[in-house]
Amino acid sequence: MKSALDPRHLKRILVFKSLFAGSFTDQEDHPSRVDKINSHLAQIDEIIQKCAPEWPISQINRVDLAVLRQAVYELLYKTQTPTKVIIDEAVEIAKRYGGKTSSSFVNGALAAAIAYAGRDETTHEPPKP
DSSP states (O other), rough: OOOOOOOOOHHHHHHHHHHHHHTSOOOOOOOHHHHHHHTHHHHHHHHHHSSSSSSSSSSOOHHHHHHHHHHHHHHHHHHOOHHHHHHHHHHHHHHHHHHHHOOOOOOOOHHHHHHHHOOOSSSOOOOOO
16 A cells, blocks of 8 residues: 555555445445445455465454455456555555454465465466466
């Protein structure tokens, strides 16, 4: 995260808040990325479940789950965004909005998600087949 006022960071926070609010009730007005995330929710949740097998999706804190869903979506579909940036942003949002252990849980789950998303940890390019 370069700056707390970076427009990309602010957009991620807006998407996170919409995902979080949507876990309680339907949201009529939300960023378009929320629809994109929701359209791939089965695949995203499958990866999250593999990365945190001791925690069923229904038992993951909703803040952490919203952060993870957004970050896993970015790992899968925002291939131009460096992996490190996605993880750093997710950890920062988890620190700000989550509980004491949220940032370490998110960091650990996303470290495992890198392989499931077909990403290389050191670059932003997907691995070659």
